[in-house]
Amino acid sequence: MPHELISRLLRGNAKEKKILCPLEGSVGSLVRMRVRGIFCLFETRGGKAVISCCRHHNIMTVYVLSDGSGPGSQVPSHLTRIPMALLCPNTNYNNKTVKGEVIHKGPLVRVATDDLILKTIIHEEDAMQSVDCQRMSINMVIFGALAESFSHRVNPGDILWVSGFTVGKSPTVNKDKLHPCNLLLSGDDACIYLQVSKQRPPEPRSPLASRGSSLTPAEDLRTPRAPRYTYVRLDELKNMAVVNVYGVVVFFKQPFKSRGTDYCSSLKITDQSEHKIGCTIFCEKLEDHPRIFQTGDIVRMHRVKVHLYNNSLTLVNTFGFSVVTFSGAVGGGMEPRTSSKSLQLDEDDRRTIEELRAWAACQALLSSVSAAVPLSAVQPNTYFDLICQLLAKASIDSTCTLLRVWDGTRCPHALLKVIVEPNSTEGPSSFSKHKESHIANVLVYDNHVEFSRHLKPGAFLRIYNLRAIPGSSRVPGLTSSQPVEPDHLAFHLHGGTSYGRGIRLLPENSPDVQELRRAMEAFLDHQDEEVSELNDSELLEVWSTPPEFIDGDVVDCRTERCCDHQLQLVTLSQVKQSAGGQTHHVRAQIGSYEPRRLHRALKLFCCSCSAIQDVPDEELLAGIFSEATRCPTACAPPPWALSGHVDLPGDASASQQHSPSVHLSTKLMTEGKTEQLIFLMGCSLEETQHLAAAYPNVVPVAPSGGRLALMDLTAPFLFRGTDRHYGCKRCSEAAVREPSAAGVEQVDEKMIAESETCCTSCS
């Protein structure tokens, strides 16, 4: 194939890509060829091969502009800037450049074996350029090595100058309301000049990076390189050295406010050398501190300095410090906990972590440490960690705050009651009798009062070194008229940070929170049974909202009502004081609602067979997805699909050991709608959502009987942005088929549902 033809194809419109060419060699349904450095994908059709896709595998990548003399000064002078608003298809943009700030960066998606695609949105700031807002942000599609380099180098907030691009019509303009064109970057000429956002922390200086020149070509990240970091064992530390270390946490304190400008974390780590080394971390921002949940966690620290203090070596963070924490559970997840934007995590790191986990599991390192205890197992006169959900909180006085928490289990001991004013409570001031019996009142003192100020009801917490005290003495807020209850268990979080005393917010994805949710779910299921036996007044208490009756007349009941604002606005307290049977106009903020788990109040409705089914809750869905990820079985992709692997960006890919794959319809590809529909296999719910943000239609699939199949119909069969579309378990016959979008401008849920023989019941 002549090089000129391919060059034309690369720059040309979609129609030109359908040129027929003679079949060369053995061709299956798809074949890949390399012609003068250009990868072409051919699809057989009637003894001829049709070019499906072809990309130049260029090596040049993203240029990072040097700091200094002002933005844009190093962009080559032969390039003239063109306002984004003036871009239109089929125009020659040689020697032109478009400038914009990255406002969205999609994941790097691998299609076939050698091609990569990344979608990003850039925004043009300068007001002088255009008054048309829609034309101020544009989708940019980057192919090949440039996409890979972009994925590693560029982040939202960075400023780009783009050249060597072509301009095509945007297939998503109706949906995303962005510029009607796309910027397409592939081939030799495509070039990106990058000005890293000032807000972004600088990356560590690589010894490989060249210095002194105004333009620094980014490293070619596909080539294996020497390990970026070396780690020093804890028995080989030398005073005053700046080192990188790995260690198992044997002691830690949550960050606390120092007398200086920073928060201070104190921890002690060990490794196979059995040396225990204390570490002190000073950082102004809490998020830059080690995110340690429990002893046994593994930390990796870069750029800590060895100091000698009291004849012991200690580590203190120094310039360019970064830390990442992992669970210490053998065989556990590798989700990195870090604020670092440029996390590097390779096979060596994973091996080091697994080795430390395996080693620590055989050591008696953690035997003396207080483990987390559920409320059902709390013993009087002990210190323990409590993993719980905050339901409500109330300030008692300047040195004491009440946290009302639960973990779904019930403490066998009678618990201290603390009476506070309902209007001083954040969160619900009362609960059903059943739930109340599962709630622990935790009194936190002194420095923990300040931290508690930031906590919101609903948050998941780990409270460290909580003390269970029987026969409580007088409690602040208790008036003399209230009897002291001698045999009740009180929970105190004393002031100070001894023994790591403190509170930590747990993220939703932590295994502890997932376990907590299971316990709460079990509680709620049990409560549902009880509610059905409750009488009316108890129901009122549970639902907190009076039934829709006024003077015995049924009030019009709709999901949404409009207020005509004819009545005078009154306060809730005025309503409470007024006689019944009146209509009021109030404006109020929702303090709480029941049922807390809204998915219980919403149902999916099938318009074909009128079946009603529950909306699955997130945890159940996450379980279905992770189950499908865990059991990778061999699966032949359908003959109509072009298959490849997905590289998820940053942390996500680093933390997953699975290998997600993507299947694209070759038919859609030839119709120029490649990205309109992707079939995704082996991704977690979170990853699927992530990709759904970048691609208009994402169908999760799983192997079944050696073939590609839809997932269990409990799960959505289609993600469209944040919308989820479900099949009907009763009447949908789910199957994966190649969709046809001939003559259709845009792929939508209806079209997909029809081709999947799956009815949309709700979204």
Place this chain on the structure above:
DNA sequence: GGTTAGGGTTCG
């Protein structure tokens, strides 16, 4: 390239 803290239970 400068401070902070430098684990080891409150005293409610």
